[in-house]
Amino acid sequence: MAQTQMPAKIELPGAIPRFSEFGHIPFEGLRNTRDLGGLPAADGRRVKPALLLRSGALHKATESDLARLLADYHLEGVVDFRTELERDKEPDPSEFMEGVVFYDFPALSGETVGITHGASLAQDVKTLEAVSAQPHEAVRKMYPQILLGEAGRAAYRGLLDVLLESDGGAVLWHCTEGKDRAGLGAVVVERALGVSEADVRADYLATNLFARSRAEGVLDALAAKLPALRGIDADVDSFFYAYADYYDAAMAAVTDTFGTFDAYLTEALDFGPEKRAALREKYLA
Template identity: 75%
Template sequence: MTTEEKRIDEEKSSQLDRPEPIPGFPEFGHIPFEGLRNTRDLGGMPTADGRTIAPAKLLRSGALHKASEQDLARLVGDYDLAGVIDFRTQLERDKEPDPRELMEGVVFYDFPALSGETIGITHGAGVAQDLKTFASYNAGPHELVCGMYPQILLDEAGRVAYTSFLEVLLEGDGGAYLWHCTEGKDRAGLGAVIVERALGVPEAYVRADYLATNLFVRNRAEGIIDAISEKLRLARGLDADVDSLFYAYNDYYDRAMAAVSANYGSFDNYLTEALDFGPEKRQALRAKYLR
């Protein structure tokens, strides 16, 4: 990398929304795997009542198809993985299926958090096609993705997916559960928001965990930019378009929370009314996953 390229890289990195550190939760629970960039253990995250999330029980991730056999062996063995929740669409699962045959004894749950293909989030048709589709809209890619966050939480597909997800966690019998989408940012990220809020994690820490994706997906995003710009010779602005797909932003999070407040008044009400996860179920979840 030349000096100029390094300067540009550092400038771009400084422009990303960065998470504030969470006390007692180093590296945001990141697990260093060979093929998985954004897999994290929520264990150690503190809650408002002074407890912490139990380690090796709740894992968030991007899709598993790039995991090495050693990665999968660690997940199944070291974490006693009981279940995997996949928030992707059927098209995504068909294109890049989870390596179920290498994860013996793990139960897989398909809970698509979006109905059909949604621009800029699923990547079901490929990132290059997503960017071409963006070009047909007046709004920019960032605004389009931002506007989809309320859809994930409020539309029927998302409500059904996250309701089912919480019930799986509540019925768990001691093993770990991992949930994922494609990059582990949008649908899996909002899944983490839901679990953390149900467990009583302070909102500031929930936001920080959402933004922490930006610490771990950088090389993936830059590689995509290089590959498709070389192949398709796309116009200037490609960096910003791809950034919208791969990075977490405060305004994405804010738009989702504003939609919840506008429709339900509070996040607790959303859990109770939209996801059928009222105070009693939340207390049961805390008894199971906090220490």
């Protein structure tokens, strides 16, 4: 008989001084879009504002949201960590974002992406059924794969290259909810910029401040579609919240494999000290 999994604690982040609301941008259709500007980083400097944006998928952006991204942030690049299946189902509104370059860098294989609840409500049901005994553990095990797998390495290497080559406007990276693949993308960028491990961890957990409405909406939809799934709040939470042990599993995997995060940047992402110095010169003040 399968052992019942105890619900994990949803942890909220401690505040980061002078980084109000974790850079959250109150868009109309985008719940979890945040500006890294203001984060304390290397040598007492801070991340410059309006240049580094992390987000969930853009298909729910309103006309006003897109206008703000273009006018207020001079958006020049969008890095999409989703698979081709996810992009085809809910494509970014590129036709309304003239002049923006889109980069498709899937950070997970198509076989794994079901766990990220990106395909459809039907896929959410199938995924929940498939991992119903240990849903939290299934997502936790995915995190090392995102950072260490071939697809993830290529995706994050691509993101860092795009940032180095940026022409002065903002670059936005996203997955579906802005939690897993985009969240670890933020970890990579922040560590490359010299943000402290404590602040990187807090910024990862900050998704929990903005995820509740989405999680509750999916729970209601699932219960309506399949009554047998009523009462699976903890299971749905496992897919939508940023749990501390997800982050810890990813960091432990990096340490076990490379020793330090700097070594991971250098060896796995070809982003050694010279490139990190160039990135800091470009994005810190």
